Amino acid sequence: MPPTAPVLAVTCGEPAGIGPELMLQLALGEPPPARVVAVGDPTLLAERAERLGLEVGLLELQPGEPVPAVRPGVLPVWPVALREPSRPGRLDVANAGYVLETLDVAIAACRQGQADAMVTAPLHKGVILDAGHVGFRGHTEYLRDACGVDEVVMMLATDSALHAAQPGWQGGAALRVALATTHLPLREVADAISATSLERILRILHADLIRWFGVAAPRIAVCGLNPHAGEGGHLGREEIEVIAPCLERLRKQGFVLDGPLPADTLFTPRHLAGVDAVLAMYHDQGLPVLKYAGFGRAANITLGLPIVRTSVDHGTALDLAGRGLADAGSLRVAAALAAEMACRGSAAATS
Structure with missing residues (x-):
């Protein structure tokens, strides 16, 4: 060495x-x-x-x-x-x-x-x-x-995510999951998600996927907060009033964003195909899936530092x-x- x-x-x-x-x-x-x-x-x-x-x-x-x-x-x-x-x-x-x-x-x-x-x-x-x-x-x-x-983003990545951006990579699927909120009691999560904070987090995630992981044009899938991503407002309005408008504003600036998507179906091969990272709204929405997929072969990264x-x-x-x-x-x-x-x-x- x-x-x-x-x-x-x-x-x-x-x-x-x-x-x-x-x-x-x-x-x-x-x-x-x-x-x-x-x-x-x-x-x-x-x-x-x-x-x-x-x-x-x-x-x-x-x-x-x-x-x-x-x-x-x-x-x-x-x-x-x-x-x-x-x-x-x-x-x-x-x-x-x-x-x-x-x-x-x-x-x-x-x-x-x-x-x-x-x-x-x-x-x-x-x-x-x-x-x-x-x-x-x-x-x-x-x-x-x-x-x-002012803002950092917690992201976990499986070991295959170390190499997924490299030409010719033939390994298993890379999974990166970032969090819109981190260590909060569940009853505080909805109030902590604002259009301003969500935009800051997406900007950090987008920039650091380019900076640290070599992903030239990141595609990010975004979870909804509520079951079924709110079911058109019947199970919560955060998707309609906060998340979707934020994503649309960023799309107009060139961001490639999918969502808000129901978390219970987002973490399936069809929806994850071609996705560079998933943004989950809270800790136990996204991390159990990642740890099931790669516990002991994953790492936590602090973005935005x-x-x-x-x-x-x-x-x-x-x-x-x-x-x-x-x-x-x-x-x-x-x-x-x-x-x-x-x-x-x-x-x-x-x-």
Whole structure:
């Protein structure tokens, strides 16, 4: 791997979850096409490696210190200290600040040019809220605020979506699902969908499909909010009053948009043929389908940021932590995707 390979700052996530062991697994086996540096507590990583019998050498660096070329079985680390010792499967509110600090270190490294992308292992929203970080919604919203942007878009993609834009791609169907709203209680979703927010989200999705995925002319399928996309207004009027007028305005500007379509039939081969991404109106409208199609082989991407950020497609799995049962497949996909996005962004900037 060339020394100019992109640098990925990978946060270790909730210390009581599977994040630390996923990070260790990333240092073993086939390496991603990048130089990887863990952002977390070296003692935690060493303890988890010993517990699981993983032979991984830790190379401690100062935060922001250059990351060397990949060496099998060696994991560079930018250290962030736990607030309290952590045990697998046992949450501790004292370590909520540690989790947020790992994010801050990775964000700063990306913004200062010390890393080309960040990848995040799963965190536990509940323990961060219980620690007093009121209003915390998740990685996506935290990154939005930290980077000072007004709007971001959460999108998940199956592993085949890494290559679907490449000439001659003969793999399985790529599925990308973006969200109009993210981590909201269901009763708040309808009020959160406005013509203004929907247009901003579609513009970000359209632009970043071109920028990061190489899709020259994106075609986006848009879900309705209500069953049967409102059934002509009989099951809700959001499609008539908000979604359809927004799509029509953007079509007049050259966007290729299908919808609003009933979500229960949109996710079928006939409707997905030729579609580059689906925009779902809320979290559990689109993500169960994507995870059924590719759980463990998909990644989460935050669009609309000035930096590249990807993540795993799953949670902390506290019940699996420290037992040697965690599968690093999604983290590998997230790392590969981050590396590809970083290289594409770098090539576009120099062209």
